[in-house]
Amino acid sequence: xxxxxxxxxxxxxxxxxxxxxxxAQGYTFTYxxxxxxxxxxxxxxxxxxxxxxxxxDETLVTxxxxxxxxxxxxxxxxxxxxxFLTLSIRSLDPKVEIIATTHTKDAIHKLEIAxxxxxxxxxxxxxxxxYKLITQPEVMQxxxxxxxxTEDINMEQIxxxxxxxxxxxMLKECYPTQKYNMLLVGIHDKxxxxxxxxxxxxxxxxxxxxxxxxxxxxxxxxxxxxMDYQL
Amino acid sequence: MGYITTLFVRFAYFLDASIRYHRxxxxxxxxxxxxxxxxxxxxxxxxxLLVVFSVLFLLYEVKHPDGxxxxxxxxxxxLIVFVIEYLLRFWIYxxxxxxxxxxxxxxxxxxxxxxxxRALFIIIKKKLDYIFxxxxxxxxxxILPSYRPLxxxxxxxxxxxxxxxxxxxxxxxxxxxxxxxxxxxxxLAIFASFVIFxxxxxIYIFETHQNPKINTLFDAIYWAIVTMGTVGxxxxxxVTTEGMVVSMLLIxxxxxxxxxxxxxxxxxxxxxxxxxxxSRTFADVDKLENYIVICGYGRVGEVVxxxxxxxxxxxxxxxxxxxxxxxxxxxxxxxxxxDASKSKILxxxxxxxxxxxxxxxxxxxxxxxxxxxTARSLSKQIIIIARVIKxxxxxxxxxxxxxxxxxxxxxxxLMGAQYIDQPISYAALEEMLTENTGVIFDxxxxxxxxxxxxxxxxxxxxxxxxLLLFGILRKDESVPFHFNPSNDxxxxxxxxxxxxxxxxHINILRKLNDKRSVL
Numbered sequence: 001x002x003x004x005x006x007x008x009x010x011x012x013x014x015x016x017x018x019x020x021x022x023x024a025q026g027y028t029f030t031y032x033x034x035x036x037x038x039x040x041x042x043x044x045x046x047x048x049x050x051x052x053x054x055x056x057d058e059t060l061v062t063x064x065x066x067x068x069x070x071x072x073x074x075x076x077x078x079x080x081x082x083x084f085l086t087l088s089i090r091s092l093d094p095k096v097e098i099i100a101t102t103h104t105k106d107a108i109h110k111l112e113i114a115x116x117x118x119x120x121x122x123x124x125x126x127x128x129x130x131y132k133l134i135t136q137p138e139v140m141q142x143x144x145x146x147x148x149x150t151e152d153i154n155m156e157q158i159x160x161x162x163x164x165x166x167x168x169x170m171l172k173e174c175y176p177t178q179k180y181n182m183l184l185v186g187i188h189d190k191x192x193x194x195x196x197x198x199x200x201x202x203x204x205x206x207x208x209x210x211x212x213x214x215x216x217x218x219x220x221x222x223x224x225x226x227m228d229y230q231l
Numbered sequence: 232m233g234y235i236t237t238l239f240v241r242f243a244y245f246l247d248a249s250i251r252y253h254r255x256x257x258x259x260x261x262x263x264x265x266x267x268x269x270x271x272x273x274x275x276x277x278x279x280l281l282v283v284f285s286v287l288f289l290l291y292e293v294k295h296p297d298g299x300x301x302x303x304x305x306x307x308x309x310l311i312v313f314v315i316e317y318l319l320r321f322w323i324y325x326x327x328x329x330x331x332x333x334x335x336x337x338x339x340x341x342x343x344x345x346x347x348x349r350a351l352f353i354i355i356k357k358k359l360d361y362i363f364x365x366x367x368x369x370x371x372x373x374i375l376p377s378y379r380p381l382x383x384x385x386x387x388x389x390x391x392x393x394x395x396x397x398x399x400x401x402x403x404x405x406x407x408x409x410x411x412x413x414x415x416x417x418x419l420a421i422f423a424s425f426v427i428f429x430x431x432x433x434i435y436i437f438e439t440h441q442n443p444k445i446n447t448l449f450d451a452i453y454w455a456i457v458t459m460g461t462v463g464x465x466x467x468x469x470v471t472t473e474g475m476v477v478s479m480l481l482i483x484x485x486x487x488x489x490x491x492x493x494x495x496x497x498x499x500x501x502x503x504x505x506x507x508x509x510s511r512t513f514a515d516v517d518k519l520e521n522y523i524v525i526c527g528y529g530r531v532g533e534v535v536x537x538x539x540x541x542x543x544x545x546x547x548x549x550x551x552x553x554x555x556x557x558x559x560x561x562x563x564x565x566x567x568x569x570d571a572s573k574s575k576i577l578x579x580x581x582x583x584x585x586x587x588x589x590x591x592x593x594x595x596x597x598x599x600x601x602x603x604x605t606a607r608s609l610s611k612q613i614i615i616i617a618r619v620i621k622x623x624x625x626x627x628x629x630x631x632x633x634x635x636x637x638x639x640x641x642x643x644x645l646m647g648a649q650y651i652d653q654p655i656s657y658a659a660l661e662e663m664l665t666e667n668t669g670v671i672f673d674x675x676x677x678x679x680x681x682x683x684x685x686x687x688x689x690x691x692x693x694x695x696x697x698l699l700l701f702g703i704l705r706k707d708e709s710v711p712f713h714f715n716p717s718n719d720x721x722x723x724x725x726x727x728x729x730x731x732x733x734x735x736h737i738n739i740l741r742k743l744n745d746k747r748s749v750l
Contacts, residue, residue, distance in 0.1 A: 004651075006651065012640075013621065013622065013640040014639075014640045014643040014644065014647075016640075017622065017640045017641055017643060017644030017647075018643065018644045018647040018648055020644065021644050021645065021647070021648035022648050022651065024648075025648060025652060027651065071651050073647060075643075097651075097654075099647060099650055099651075101643060104530075105530070118650060118654075120643055120646055120647060120650075122639030122640065122642060122643045123529075123530035123531045123534060123639060124530075124534055125639065125642045125643070125646065126531045126534075126618055126637070126638070126639040126642055127530070127531045127532070127533070127534025127535045127538070127592075128534060128538070129637065129642060130531070130535045130590055130592070130616050130618070131534070131535050131538040131539060133616050133635050134523065134535075134539065134544070134588055134590075134614075134616070135539075135542065136672065136673070136674060137614075138674050138704055138727055138729070139672045139673070139674055139729055142701070142702065142704060142712055142729055143672070145712065146702075146712070146714065147660065153714055155649075155653070155656040155659070155660060156653060156656060157653040157654075157655045157656045181714075181715055182715065183699060183701065183715050185656075185659055185699070185731070186659060188655045188658075196655065196658055196659050196662060198659075198670045198731075199699060200670060200697045200698060200699050200731060200732040200733065200736070201670075201697070201733075212655045214653075214655055214656045214659045216701070216715075217714075217715065218714075
C-alpha cells in the first residue's frame with residue numbers, strides 16, 4: 001500500500017511493537033540487528049529479521065540509505081548504539097527521517113546533535129501518561145478509547161493540494177466542520193515553517209497548497225470531507 | 232479449696248469486675264507509659280525538673296549541711312513523689328489479679344487441683360522482674376539514700392540523674408545502642424580487662440621494689456588504666472626498662488581499644504540516626520491526606536513525581552536504592568528507603584486508608600505485579616496505575632487488580648507508527664498531551680446548579696471563547712462518549728465536557744459553569 005521504505009534497527013520489544021502497528025497500517029518494513037542469537041525468536045514471531053553489521057557504512061548503503069529509505073528507527077537498548085547509528089545514517093543521507101529511542105536523559109541531546117529527526121523517550125512518555133491518568137483520568141480514558149484505541153475516531157493530517165477548493169480560502173470559512181462530524185484541530189503552514197498552529201488560537205489564516213490540516217473524526221467522515229474538497 | 236484460697240479468688244474476681252480499679256490503672260498507665268499522651272509529656276517535664284532541682288539542692292547541701300527549712304521541705308516532697316512513682320510503676324507493671332485468674336481458670340478448665348502457692352509464685356516472679364529491671368534499680372537507688380540510717384549512701388542520690396533516662400527520648404536511644412551492641416561491647420570489655428590485668432600485673436612484678444610510687448596492686452591497676460586511656464598523668468612513671476616496654480605496649484593496645492570502642496558506638500549511632508530520621512518521615516506521612524504513593528524512583532517515577540509535585544500533589548516515594556531516595560529528598564519530596572513489596576511497609580504508609588493512588592513504577596514486572604496485588608488487598612478503592620515492562624505481562628496486572636497498566640514499549644509503538652503515518656498530527660497530539668505549548672485537554676463537569684444544565688451547546692458559544700469541544704462524556708449511558716456533538720445537543724447535569732484550548736480560556740468557561748445565575 002505504501003511504498004516508503006522503512007528500516008527498524010534493533011530487534012527489541014519496542015521494535016516488535018512498532019512493527020505490529022506498521023503492519024496493521026499496511027506498511028512494509030525490515031528489522032535489522034547484528035545479533036544472530038535473536039534469529040530463532042524472530043522466526044517464532046514471524047518477523048523478517050536481517051542480521052547485518054550496521055556499523056559498516058557500505059552495508060548501510062546497500063540497504064538503500066541515501067536512496068529509497070525514507071524512515072529509520074533506531075531502537076537499540078544501548079544509547080551508544082543508537083547514537084552511533086543515527087550519526088552514520090545522517091552522514092550518508094541528510095534527508096532521511098530518523099526516529100531514535102533513548103534510555104537515559106542525557107542521550108536525548110546527543111541524539112539530537114547526531115541528527116535524529118525525532119527522539120522518542122519511552123520513560124518520559126510513560127511518566128507523562130501516568131501523570132495524565134492521575135490529573136485527568138477521564139481525558140486519558142477518552143483519548144485511549146478514541147485516538148489511540150480501536151474506536152473509529154482517528155487523528156489525521158490532510159495536505160492541501162493545488163487543485164483543492166480549499167486552496168486560497170480563509171481558515172475561518174472552512175472552520176465549521178459540523179456537517180462532517182469531525183474536528184479541525186489546527187494547521188501546519190508550509191511557508192511559515194512555524195510550529196503547529198492550533199485552531200483555538202484564533203488566527204485567521206489563508207490556506208495554501210502544501211498546508212497541512214490536522215483533523216479528528218471518523219475515517220468515513222474524513223474521507224467524505226476529502227472528497228468534497230477534492231483533496 | 233481452703234478458706235484463704237476462696238478469699239483470694241473472690242478478691243481477684245472483684246478486682247476484675249471493678250470499673251474503678253481498671254480506670255485508675257489505665258490512668259496511671261497513660262501517665263507513666265503512653266508514648267502519645269499529652270499527660271505523659273507534662274508529667275515527664277515535671278519529673279525532669281524535680282530530678283534536676285533535687286540534685287542541685289543535694290550539691291548545695293554539701294557546703295551548707297544545716298540546710299534551709301523550705302529546702303528540706305522540697306527534698307521531702309520530691310522524695311514522696313519519687314516513692315509514689317516507684318510504687319505506681321511497680322503496680323502497673325503487671326496485672327496480678329489477671330495472672331491469678333488465669334492460673335485459676337487453667338486449673339478448673341483442666342481439672343487440675345488449684346495450687347495457691349504456684350499462683351502466688353507466678354505473681355511474685357513477675358513483680359520481681361520489675362524490681363530487678365535496670366531502670367527500676369535506678370529508681371530505687373534514687374530513693375533509698377534518703378532514709379536516715381543509710382545516709383552513707385548519699386552518693387547514690389546522684390542516681391537521680393540517671394532517672395532522666397526515663398524521660399528523655401534521646402537518652403533512651405543511647406541506652407538502646409548500648410543494649411544493641413551488647414555483644415561487641417562485651418567482647419571489647421573482656422579484651423580490655425585482659426590487657427589491663429596483664430599490664431598491671433607486669434608493672435607490679437617489674438617495679439614494686441624499684442618504683443616508690445607502686446606499692447600495691449591497686450597502684451598498678453590505676454597506672455595501667457591511666458596509661459591505656461592515653462592520659463598518662465605522670466604521677467606514676469615506670470623507672471625500669473621492662474616497665475617502660477610494658478608502658479609502650481599498653482599505650483598501643485589502649486589506643487586500639489579506644490578506637491574500637493569509638494567506632495562501635497559511632498557506627499551504631501549512625502544507623503540509629505537513620506532510623507530516627509525514618510520514623511520522622513513516617514510521622515510526616517501520617518499528617519498527609521489524599522496523597523499518591525510512587526513505588527520506584529527510576530526514570531518513569533522521576534518524571535511523574537516532578538510533574539505531580541509541581542502541581543502541588545502530595546507524594547510519598549518508596550525505593551530500595553538509598554541514593555535515589557536521597558535525590559528525591561533533595562528535590563523536596565518525601566522519600567523512604569524500603570522494600571515496597573512488603574505489605575507492612577505499604578500498610579504503615581497508609582495505603583488502604585489515606586493514600587488515594589499508588590503508582591507501581593519499578594523496573595521489574597514481578598515487583599510491580601506484587602505491589603499491585605498488595606495494594607489491592609489493602610484497599611478496594613485505591614487507584615492503582617502500573618508500568619508494564621514486558622507487554623505480554625499486561626494481563627497479569629489487571630488480574631492483580633490494577634486500574635491502569637501500560638508499558639513504555641506500547642506507547643513507543645503507538646507514537647512511532649503514528650509518526651511515520653502523520654508526523655504533523657503526531658506533533659499536535661504530543662504537544663497537547665505534554666502541555667508544552669499551552670493548548671491542553673481539560674474537563675469541565677456540569678454540576679446540578681450550573682447555568683448550562685438543560686441548555687444546548689450553542690449557548691456555550693465555544694468558538695468565541697476560543698475553545699474546541701472534543702466530546703461529551705455521559706457516564707450513565709450505554710455509549711458514554713459523544714464525539715463532536717452537534718449544536719443542538721442538550722446538556723444535562725453530570726455531563727463532562729472534554730475541551731481543548733488554552734488554560735485561561737478554559738478557566739473562563741469553568742467560572743461561568745460555576746455561576747448559578749442564567750447567562
